[in-house]
Amino acid sequence: MRVKLWGVRGSLPTPLSPAHLRERIEWVIGEFERRKKSWQTFKTADFVADLPAHVSGGYGGNTACAEVTHAKSRLIIDAGSGIRAFSENVLTTSPQTSEFHIYFTHFHWDHVIGLPFFAPIYMKNKIVNCYAVHDNLEAALRTIFRKPNFPVPYEVVENQLRIHRLEPRQPAKIGGFTLTPYQLDHPDPCWGARIEAGGKSLAWAVDTECTRITHEELGEDAKLYTNSDLLVFDAQYSFDEALEKINWGHASGPIGIDLAMRESVKRVIFMHHDPAASDDTIRAAEEQTRVYYDEILRARKQAGLKTPELDWHFAHEGETIQL
Amino acid sequence: MSLKVHITTEGSDVTIAFEGILDETSRLPELSEPVKGELRLDLEKLTLINSMGIHKWITWMRHRTNMQGSMVLVNCRPVVINQINILRGFLPDYARVDSFFVPYSCENCGFDEKLLLKRGVEYDDQRQVQFATEKACPSCGGVLGLDIMHDRYFKFMNRKSA
Numbered sequence: 001m002r003v004k005l006w007g008v009r010g011s012l013p014t015p016l017s018p019a020h021l022r023e024r025i026e027w028v029i030g031e032f033e034r035r036k037k038s039w040q041t042f043k044t045a046d047f048v049a050d051l052p053a054h055v056s057g058g059y060g061g062n063t064a065c066a067e068v069t070h071a072k073s074r075l076i077i078d079a080g081s082g083i084r085a086f087s088e089n090v091l092t093t094s095p096q097t098s099e100f101h102i103y104f105t106h107f108h109w110d111h112v113i114g115l116p117f118f119a120p121i122y123m124k125n126k127i128v129n130c131y132a133v134h135d136n137l138e139a140a141l142r143t144i145f146r147k148p149n150f151p152v153p154y155e156v157v158e159n160q161l162r163i164h165r166l167e168p169r170q171p172a173k174i175g176g177f178t179l180t181p182y183q184l185d186h187p188d189p190c191w192g193a194r195i196e197a198g199g200k201s202l203a204w205a206v207d208t209e210c211t212r213i214t215h216e217e218l219g220e221d222a223k224l225y226t227n228s229d230l231l232v233f234d235a236q237y238s239f240d241e242a243l244e245k246i247n248w249g250h251a252s253g254p255i256g257i258d259l260a261m262r263e264s265v266k267r268v269i270f271m272h273h274d275p276a277a278s279d280d281t282i283r284a285a286e287e288q289t290r291v292y293y294d295e296i297l298r299a300r301k302q303a304g305l306k307t308p309e310l311d312w313h314f315a316h317e318g319e320t321i322q323l
Numbered sequence: 324m325s326l327k328v329h330i331t332t333e334g335s336d337v338t339i340a341f342e343g344i345l346d347e348t349s350r351l352p353e354l355s356e357p358v359k360g361e362l363r364l365d366l367e368k369l370t371l372i373n374s375m376g377i378h379k380w381i382t383w384m385r386h387r388t389n390m391q392g393s394m395v396l397v398n399c400r401p402v403v404i405n406q407i408n409i410l411r412g413f414l415p416d417y418a419r420v421d422s423f424f425v426p427y428s429c430e431n432c433g434f435d436e437k438l439l440l441k442r443g444v445e446y447d448d449q450r451q452v453q454f455a456t457e458k459a460c461p462s463c464g465g466v467l468g469l470d471i472m473h474d475r476y477f478k479f480m481n482r483k484s485a
């Protein structure tokens with residue numbers, strides 16, 4: 001299984017502003033001048049390769065969209081603004097693809113805003129299957145294509161769309177995948193999913209505050225997480241911000257680390273980065289999570305508890321994770 | 324090991340001593356009456372705190388403790404101080420640390436011990452800390468040094484509440 005993240009920002013697409021870009025260029029040039037002096041043989045390529053990832057690339061500004069592939073099957077999770085780049089890519093690299101599958105976790109704008117820019121929905125020879133647990137899936141899609149908010153009416157895309165309602169906590173076959181929706185702790189409500197194929201499992205838990213915090217409180221929904229190969233989790237806030245934003249529906253890195261350790265998850269990717277956070281701020285939240293992770297491992301060892309080592313990082317737009 | 328809680332009252336002051344692990348499964352005590360004097364949280368026997376436990380802790384501090392007087396944390400072990408430094412929420416602005424341990428260890432023989440620093444004795448409100456950072460190892464006579472990253476460990480003292 002392969003997961004490509006086309007959008008990792010939360011709530012609102014967040015392009016790098018000209019002022020930030022300028023600031024960053026100034027910082028990089030300053031760093032370049034400083035290091036150039038101290039290096040014996042200086043190569044620009046080495047310098048660029050050595051820059052921190054959040055400086056050379058940034059975390060990315062497009063909202064939630066992931067492409068999950070396994071053998072010949074492909075599944076899209078959410079149609080945030082990241083789906084536009086996916087659309088362009090898929091029509092160039094595999095123009096013959098006639099059928100698509102999109103699973104919607106919920107219909108907050110950041111998860112649907114890209115749908116009108118997903119070109120296959122306008123192509124008569126394509127079929128776009130839309131899946132969600134919500135009863136109002138079709139109504140929610142119609143809302144996106146309504147004047148005066150969008151000029152193309154739903155009727156233009158209707159023939160290409162197939163609406164599928166999924167049962168909560170019941171496995172459904174989508175192409176070569178088995179997808180089981182589990183409820184997250186987020187308003188209106190939001191359904192994460194456990195996606196399985198080829199013996200690997202992906203737990204999608206973005207847009208969750210994790211207010212049901214113990215295994216027991218999660219009840220049936222704990223199955224979303226347990227023993228998954230990859231957990232994609234919500235870290236919109238730093239831990240301290242999350243304490244101030246109770247009931248905002250989002251979590252933080254340290255909470256995801258604890259959850260993953262308890263549920264024997266192998267790997268975690270954190271996303272849904274706050275649109276109000278700069279790359280430096282997100283980097284600081286990632287660093288806080290790093291220090292927390294090191295400390296909790298140390299403390300657990302000292303207390304004679306298991307020390308489950310995790311592979312984890314904060315997501316960057318465009319990255320691919322191979323399971 | 325789940326969290327154990329021992330509550331003792333002395334006049335209008337209340338001490339709650341915690342023992343074990345503070346995590347998402349911990350049950351924090353409900354106080355039947357508001358604490359009019361000082362609420363002392365004794366953390367000497369806390370062996371581990373995770374972020375979910377801190378989440379519970381902060382909600383409990385906000386809503387359950389019925390605060391009217393002051394709140395102090397005492398006998399904070401390194402596991403507590405480390406988490407205060409990493410995840411700020413563990414020590415809210417209205418609480419302060421009145422005593423905490425610093426760990427020492429001997430590089431030569433591995434001997435270790437902890438020293439309790441007390442507000443008004445080894446440190447004060449001006450964030451001045453005075454104590455021996457090195458001493459003789461009682462086991463081998465070598466040097467017993469601080470087993471912490473100094474700047475990182477005392478970082479919490481720069482906070483308004485510390």
Ligand SMILES: [Zn+2]
Pocket residue numbers: 010011064108110111207272
């Ligand atoms: Zn969202």
Ligand SMILES: [Zn+2]
Pocket residue numbers: 106108186190207
């Ligand atoms: Zn949402």
Ligand SMILES: [Zn+2]
Pocket residue numbers: 429430431432433434460461462463464465466
């Ligand atoms: Zn010694």
